[in-house]
Amino acid sequence: MSQPAPLPLVESLFDAPLPASGIAWLDAARHENRAAFAAGGLPDTRVEAWKYTALRALGQRRFARGDDGATSRVVAASTFALPGVDGPRLVFVNGVFRADLSALDALPAGLTLQPLSQVLHDDAEPLRFVLSRPALIGDTREVGDVFTRINAASAAEGVMLRVAAGVKVAAPVQLVFVGAVADVELAWHLRNVIELGKGAKLSLIEQHVSDAEPAQLATVVSDIELREGAQLHHTVLQNVAIATSLMRRSSVRLHARAHAMLHALELGGALVRHDLRAELVGDGARFDTRGVFMPHGRQHIDTQLAIRHQALNTTSTSTWRGVANDRARGVFRGAIVVAPGADGSDASLSNKNLLLSPSAEIDTKPELEIYADEVKAAHGATVGQLDERSLFYLRSRGIPLAEARALLTAAFCRAVLDDLPNEALREHLSGLLVAQLPA
Template identity: 75%
Template sequence: MTQPATLPLVESLLDAPLPASGIAWLDAARQESRDAFASTGLPDTRVEAWKYTALRGLAQRRFAHGDATASGRAVDPSLLALPGVEGARLVFVNGVFRADLSTLDALPDGLTLQPLSRVLKDDAEPLRFGWSRSATRAEAHGAADAFARINAASAADGMVLRVAARATIAAPVQLVFIGADGEGELAWHARNLIELGEGASLTLIEQHLGDGGQAQLATFVSDIHVGAGAKLHHVTLQNAASAANLIRHSHLRLQARSEATLHVVELGGALVRHDLQVELLGDGAKLHTRGVFMPHGRQHIDTQLAIRHQALNTASSSNWRGVANDRARGVFRGAIVVAPGADGSDASLSNKNLLLSAGAEIDTKPELEIYADEVQAAHGATVGQLDERSLFYLRSRGIPLAEARALLTAAFCRAMLDDLPNPDLREHLSGLLIAQLPA
């Protein structure tokens, strides 16, 4: 591994001042995370989890820390509008909470929604265990979780969302991160804590958007706990600026009889990576993930999905599709582990991919490990091109080749959104997928 001191990115991240909280345990945790990053540096392709995502180009860049004028930076309001989504909203610009763009009035009973910066000032102690837990996870993975360490050291804002036991939040909650042009190329970091109490229900819409063309580096860590019998529907739309670099870590913990449904659409950014780790900890917990990634140009989009069944009669179904065009590269790793004692688990994973040009590449790696009895499990992956027979059929009906290709590709992607219950949001996301297709 390259020595950290020789890399401009590492130097710029280590030179950034740590946020001063005045909270002893938090300041100590930040310093420990910074020191751990300094000792390991960035992962390279010899680290198995980063085998298909090289950081050579990013490692040669320097980023200024934070945006001192983010609180007053102009943002196009149309970025925030989502059809079929009207409810509480929390907005961050270059990692800084924007009260003027957020909607936090008259929150429904049972919902607590605050920016992390405010919680750290008012009562940080309840966050202590979660902060330490994520730092411990990063420590266990060494250089592979280098960006999670940087986030633990440098994140000063983000979202803290709690839903009380047995509370049903009818309107979706919207979480928006906007990368806006600043003074030079910026690095910023955000951290989210989401907790659903026993029997609670919530729909969360998470957006990562761009309002400018500058290269930025943004890291995100989300710690999500779904209590016994609770239900979470989490929709993520990543449509960052074309030069943005986004590194995200999400960790979900599902308790007994809980259910989480995730829809993920990855469209924007230059270098995008999402490490999504899910633990089914309680008997009867269920997970459903549906995702689409569509890199084009010179984009690189990497999704690392790791699901661990740790209790009786748990179930997971994952269906992801990728489409790459031009000289873009997509990466998908889907790993399922059925741990000892997780008898009766039912797990399935599928990843199907299309290459629309000779220069495009998609690397897919399904993994399955079973250490329990009476388990149903299946996984598979394909990489190919559009079916020539289907193209011939459409062309024989008078449809031009380009339009026929677009129709088939759109249908291939939209299938991942068929079970999205909000019809207006479903149509909006489908339109974004179609707009991403080559003309």
């Protein structure tokens, strides 16, 4: 029996030569991951992890790897300027580091912030464990694994961020990933390695923005490690162009008494997926997430959240809101596992969603598995429309219908931003949510 012809996306990724580092173990890992991707291909909707996110249209596209003009693409500073954020900054345009747009002068003592390419050039050995993990990890249908393989095979650039033990970085650190207009449809890939030492503290702002009209495919994989007692406040703003397909995977590992807080806004893109995984491996670790996804038009935004409690007295709270309009589709999966021996764990997950048009769709799937004793756990999900009684009340006070709908929807979404400590940034993000609402 003849083999089916490879999809154009697969062909275009294989036509591009792999980046050559001259580091034997890294080049071997890239070849292994490309071979694993070739063997598995793109998943279809029969695979549970991709049940609600079809890749057929993406699979028919071809992308050129790398942008020779990325170093000279004009990107206005206003593209990534944020109120209340004025500190160290690392900027990448179409997957290429831009020193002229970054702010790396006078970094505070104990903070290391470099492009990954520089670290690989100077001394790659400390990254060997992270960058040379086996291509096949567990089940080959693992959530997001196909794009992790693509990234592991192709990424030659990214972020290296370390905070030394005991260091508390005062100003927020900003990571900016820009998709700029190019002559062809591009694929670019970034790998980020972030580590906070024992007792360290950091506020991290991650932005994904673009003005690219030709379609782009971007993959971003981040490994985040929080050592004992470390604290990370992580804010993610994703507002890429409507022609962009953005695939991200973030793995967070928390040791004893470490605490990570994530606020996420997912607003842009044609096809956007974020696989967010957290492992609470130390006693007393805590992981909190707050997020909003708001697709409109024909957008498809998919958030996959997986939290695993593996130690004593760990805590996780997750509050997510979804709003879909027009013919858009949102997907949310929230999975919590309390492993054997993780006694005293406290886990809660809530996902509430609004449909603003008859053709919009949101698929939500909360999951809870408990294999330990003395555990507190709760999860829930809802999908519905705006409350008619609240609309009636506002209209009875003379507020037009469209304005009343916008007020209620904005209040529904803003609930996830209430505990964002940076007031100026909080107001800015709230304004972006309002701007995304239908007129």
